[in-house]
Amino acid sequence: MEIRDPIHGSIYYAEPEVAILDTAEYQRLRAIKQLGFSEMSFPGATHNRYLHSVGVAHMVGRVFDSIFRIYPFSKPSVKTRLRQTVRLAALLHDVGHGPLSHTTETVMPQLSELKIKVYDEEQKWGDAAHTVMYKNRRANHEDYTIKYVTDSKISETIEKNFSDIAPIYIACLIDKALHCPDDFFVDNGVDFRPILSQLVSSEIDADRMDYLERDSYFCGTNYGKIDSHWLIQNMTFHRVEDKLYLALNRRALYSFDDFLISRHHMHLMVYGHHKSIIYEEMLNRYLTSPDCTFQLPGNIDEYTLYNDYRLHEHLRSADNPWAQRIAQRRPFKVLLEQHNTTESDRPEMVKKALEKEGLEVIWASSHARLSKYHTASPEERASTIFVVDQLDPWSHPTPINQSTEIFRRYEGTRIIDRIYVAPEEFERADKILRNLKI
Template identity: 25%
Template sequence: MASEKKEKSGIKKRKLNDGVHWPSAPKVFNDPIHGSMELHPLLVKIIDTPQFQRLRYIKQLGAGYFVYPGASHNRFEHSIGVGYLAGELVKALKEKQPELNITDRDILCVQIAGLCHDLGHGPFSHLFDKMFIPKATRPPGLLGEKMENWKHEDASIEMFKHLVESNGDLKGMMEEYGLKLSDDLDFIKEMIQSPGDEKEYKGRPKEKSFLYEIVANKINGIDVDKFDYFARDSYHLGIKNNFDHGRFIQFARVCEVDGQRHICTRDKEVNNLYDLFHTRYSLHRRAYQHNVVKIIEHMIAEAFLKADQHIQIEGSEGRMVTLSTAIADMEAYTKLTDCVFDQILNSTEDNLKEAREILTKIVEREHYRFLIEFKPKRTPNKDDIPQLTNKLAAVLPFPQQEAQADGLTQEDFVVLSATMDYGSGAKDPIKSMDFYSKKNPTQTFKIRREKVSKLLPVQFSETLFRVYSKKIDPESLEAARKQLEQWIEVSNDTFPDFLVHNWTDLPVTAS
């Protein structure tokens, strides 16, 4: 009778070709970007865990929502989109190239990696790991070592392990669906944080190393993570996206390059890929690195640093951790979301007063004001940028640190850098991509830029340095501008590294 009921409800047990089976029907998610997305029941089980549901409360674009009202989307829907696209790409490869021996087990693992790749993001996404954690006080011992070069991918691995261990029968369900945990859990974690060297892979053999290029591609940066967030961010920001990820999936093919299997694409798709990288640059220039977005991120990080030791979160075994040390305790980290902003903002404790005042300025649109933007005469290396930022900050206000007649001091200025590129620093990203032709789909080659177009950029990276004023009353802003004008008059002699790129108009507006 039970089997008859299942037949009537349309739920059938489906056996797949290598032992993976679905004891129930997949669920369909309706998405504004990808339409109807059909997901395996195991993926739905993972989505329904507290560790994944946490992503509902972490903004995809961090502080971007304070400037772009439509940018209210979260890591939750992005992660589901990446899991879906990861499955679409690997399924397309399997259908076109049966000789690759892609199993349904492989497909399920790739989908799980796509789904879980962002589990480790902290409050306001990259603000947490790039602006807050590096400046947080590092306690002694192992945690201090972890914080030294900590990235959200590190937390994604730890959170995935915590998700698997703390959700009852999840391991049993994985095994029931045909996964071999001894290999497949390593495989999933390696795809989330790809080591970039095939010698270090444990989850899959060398002949399947191309699978590591689907979720986080360390070879050329072309992966389904970018496919989703370019399309999704553009949609919510109201910015056009010229890249067609559907065409890339359609023309993707695995070819052997120097004895290694890589995902390649048709030669005629080279312009589509340039659109991909130009879209990346445009999103950074117009949204991610927007001058108001950057200063609000700076202020939130500033507030978090002041509140750090006064925020207490209960972790494993009842241990209390702070805002920064929660990264070492996944039970506590599961509770840490963008909601900490409101926790500080609505607090009444005296020890959170300074942090509360900073966040109040943000919500009341009294954030620090953008004054001027400098462009360096040469393209700085990544390691040079912090030194140049500090060097510029050290000479503001002109000419020395003590208070001027107008009352401004060095503490009244903030200098931030913003780097925008095509994804490979100063290099042309297409140089890392391999192509095949219609006539010979197994032979790969590089495409020289002169074969593509004479209209391609000659430089693929740009760094800007921006100066902001903490004092925002009209008198202080005018005084700050006059000081900068004085500085510029002698900068060619005393500080020759920068050119003036753009003055803001005064009075400075809020957005």
């Protein structure tokens, strides 16, 4: 099947993959916007997670073909199988997202309600930390993704159409912490799981390559434009003992720097836009209010019926004032905005001063970092990306965070503090703010 994509042009899917795309569980992604409330500030940003996900699978195939174009696999069938597995992982990496994405994770059930069988199996292999990871907490969209991949109509479709790829292997590329039951990813004594996982999720993965250009295109901005062709051409591998890791040729290091900065600027200027933030804050206030009746189910078949439209319909019918503000497009308005690299006491002081005068105030603090490397999980830190120099036989591969100054220069967190008030109270709040001696 051919899909006409505004970013990548014509992209193709084989019939077994189309069988997954055609499931109701996957089609649900058409009704979940990629950028949630961003369309309130960027009207073109109405693209959905379905379009993004088919783009990511296309990109990961391109990256795989570039990296392994001359790699000596034991058999052509091994290369085909691994390529197909990572394409499926990329295709399904976002399938568990809830309505309006991350904000609704507040009303997801306890993890135990999802009855994820592979998590129960994980207890046989995991340590105490893994036991905490998979139990006694609220579910998130990654958990729903693993449920869809391993125990749903999607997993049945995988088993029916891909006789040599079990759902658990796809899940192992999406969740680096999962235990792989056998040597599925091993060929000639080399474990390909680390590098394939990195193609799905890392500092320079197919997911980011797609969403940066896609979000930039639909938002009408220049921040997310990257040189993906040069990056892909220079992506390679590096072997450490019996494991294969993602690597980048040194000549493309400046493009990588630009890639990271582009993503950072998209977070600051697009994903953290003041209108998106206030709608998310108002939704969070409704979802955490005592009279909220919107809850996401643990049953995966019921969860499939929940999308952006269902949430918006619910908000229109709810009596809660926060729900009505969202439904009627009457958001709070920015009164004060501060950009800092360290925490500031001023926003809290302003908030208290305004509340003392009887005003209802929302203080939103957005934190953006160039990279998640500094706060990465142990699994993420173990999956190092290396920089190699194929034109210098005396050079040694080095971890990418030690090969460029970009991590050090942008190590700090960029903090945007905003004080919002109701638009009908804005003039009064503005007068109070101007008279404050803070």
